[in-house]
Amino acid sequence: xxxxxxxxxxxxxxxxxxxxxxxxxxxxxxxxxxxxxxxxxxxxxxxxxxxxxxxxxxxxxxxxxxxxx
Numbered sequence: 001x002x003x004x005x006x007x008x009x010x011x012x013x014x015x016x017x018x019x020x021x022x023x024x025x026x027x028x029x030x031x032x033x034x035x036x037x038x039x040x041x042x043x044x045x046x047x048x049x050x051x052x053x054x055x056x057x058x059x060x061x062x063x064x065x066x067x068x069x
Contacts, residue, residue, distance in 0.1 A: 023030040037045070062068045 022033075040048075059068075
């Protein structure tokens with residue numbers, strides 16, 4: 001069970017690195033993107049979130065099944 005927590009923390013750390021790249025490199029572009037996202041409807045954001053989660057789960061299944069390794 002300890003390995004799972006290590007993987008989760010590593011994945012969370014990597015997510016933070018990726019999330020920080022755009023605001024670090026181009027704060028103005030990031031600010032405009034966030035402003036455009038804030039103007040979207042709740043339904044659009046939910047579809048985007050669900051699609052993103054689905055893609056993440058699909059990628060994890062591929063990685064753990066050995067197809068991508």
